[in-house]
Amino acid sequence: MTNSSETTSNTLLKPNKPVGIVGYGAYVPRYRLPAREVARVWTGGKGGLPIKEKAVPGLDEDVISMSIEAARNAMARAQINPMELRAVWVGSESHPYAVKPSSTLVAEAIGAVPNTQAADWEFACKAGTEALVAAMGLVGSGMARYAMAIGMDTAQGKPGDALEYTAGAGGAAYIVGPAEESMAVINSSYSYVTDTPDFWRRENQKYPEHGMRFTGEPAYFKHITEAATALMQASGTKASDYKWAAFHQPNSKFPQRVAGMLGFSLEQIAPSLLVPVIGNTYAGAALIGLTGILDIAQPGDRILMVSFGSGAGSDAFDIVVTDKLLDAQGRATKTQEYISRRTEIDYATYARYRGKLQMK
Amino acid sequence: MEIARHWRLKQQRYGLVGEVCPHCDYKIFPPRDICPNCGNEARTQYTFSGKGEIFSYTTIYEAPTGYDSNAPYTVAIVKLTEGPMITAQLTDLGEQPVEIGMPVEMVTRKIRNDGDERGVIVYGYKFRPVMGA
Numbered sequence: 083m084t085n086s087s088e089t090t091s092n093t094l095l096k097p098n099k100p101v102g103i104v105g106y107g108a109y110v111p112r113y114r115l116p117a118r119e120v121a122r123v124w125t126g127g128k129g130g131l132p133i134k135e136k137a138v139p140g141l142d143e144d145v146i147s148m149s150i151e152a153a154r155n156a157m158a159r160a161q162i163n164p165m166e167l168r169a170v171w172v173g174s175e176s177h178p179y180a181v182k183p184s185s186t187l188v189a190e191a192i193g194a195v196p197n198t199q200a201a202d203w204e205f206a207c208k209a210g211t212e213a214l215v216a217a218m219g220l221v222g223s224g225m226a227r228y229a230m231a232i233g234m235d236t237a238q239g240k241p242g243d244a245l246e247y248t249a250g251a252g253g254a255a256y257i258v259g260p261a262e263e264s265m266a267v268i269n270s271s272y273s274y275v276t277d278t279p280d281f282w283r284r285e286n287q288k289y290p291e292h293g294m295r296f297t298g299e300p301a302y303f304k305h306i307t308e309a310a311t312a313l314m315q316a317s318g319t320k321a322s323d324y325k326w327a328a329f330h331q332p333n334s335k336f337p338q339r340v341a342g343m344l345g346f347s348l349e350q351i352a353p354s355l356l357v358p359v360i361g362n363t364y365a366g367a368a369l370i371g372l373t374g375i376l377d378i379a380q381p382g383d384r385i386l387m388v389s390f391g392s393g394a395g396s397d398a399f400d401i402v403v404t405d406k407l408l409d410a411q412g413r414a415t416k417t418q419e420y421i422s423r424r425t426e427i428d429y430a431t432y433a434r435y436r437g438k439l440q441m442k
Numbered sequence: 443m444e445i446a447r448h449w450r451l452k453q454q455r456y457g458l459v460g461e462v463c464p465h466c467d468y469k470i471f472p473p474r475d476i477c478p479n480c481g482n483e484a485r486t487q488y489t490f491s492g493k494g495e496i497f498s499y500t501t502i503y504e505a506p507t508g509y510d511s512n513a514p515y516t517v518a519i520v521k522l523t524e525g526p527m528i529t530a531q532l533t534d535l536g537e538q539p540v541e542i543g544m545p546v547e548m549v550t551r552k553i554r555n556d557g558d559e560r561g562v563i564v565y566g567y568k569f570r571p572v573m574g575a
Contacts, residue, residue, distance in 0.1 A: 147551045147565065
């Protein structure tokens, strides 16, 4: 069995050259499906609701178009030449193509081609933070000046399943660059991974399966607490050293409970707790939680971000805001501006928008 | 299948990349290499800001093949801030009414499938009501 004492001997992922976030951008689609609509159709309106409502992409949106907008917001904040990006990586579990990268199209749309890496990442809900760690390595080694990592999803939920209440859409893009240019320095990261079958989707299957209660203790809570604890131990920090924290958020309850387990207050996670109003954005969830924080953070604020991906693993990040953030916050649309742009739809419209109607 | 055409037009479709005339500074979209204003050669790439306003619009209820899954949708002539007029779909309207003179901004969206669901997905510019920022 793996335990936390074994993981502390070789813990932090820390690049040779200090790195940080030089640009960030969020995206949330316009449409909202209230959880009570799902309950109305499937349970006669009875039972508890895991969130208030979730974001639903329009008919002309997918992970590629949504990633392009988040990437443009990140570029607007970074104010760098797109040709200097040496990687454009998109993490998602809803890439529009089974074969053909989303990332090449995103790179083309923002003018980053052709001198760049481009690849799609898959690790359930932590594909985006996995790409972020790789971007730290690419920049921190000196191979690249800038690298972009995106986590974006249009999550799938089987009609009537517990996940249908929460499977939302949205995400965020980050540009990693030299620490001295950054609006937030990433001190280090730490990843904790085991083979844990809590949630999966087989090839050619439209909807995922999950291990019901198994998704909690041995999966979400175990991996997030282990990753966060190891990162904080190795960094010599405790929960009260952080002004803010962002956790993966599959529903309203889990991130609040894991925050409490790790010694964080509800105030510390408040600006990142977006799942009640946009749903679970899967590979985007922890990353858009962090944009919610960066939109309001002040220089000197220390931030803990911990993702979780089923299968399973967590990436934890130790981040400190610099004085460059304040100028950058207003250069692109903020997370809360996307959230307040809201058009409510009913279940029938949702079924059409999400392609749940058999047309032939 | 029109893969070659989609590939050739990708820059203008994804990012509103047009041209600027080096002789009279006229902004050109779509790119055509000859300046429609002064008649000289104009091959200098120019990326438009994506900002503009509605010049005219109509709503399509009977959509042509390939676009029918999105009907009804609104098509507008948009006057770009830099001058040119272009025709494009509007998107993300929600319940917002469309008005002539309404400020809009470019977004890159799925336009249609090339052929059926097995073909390539064609992406390109659409316009939506301007957001904050």
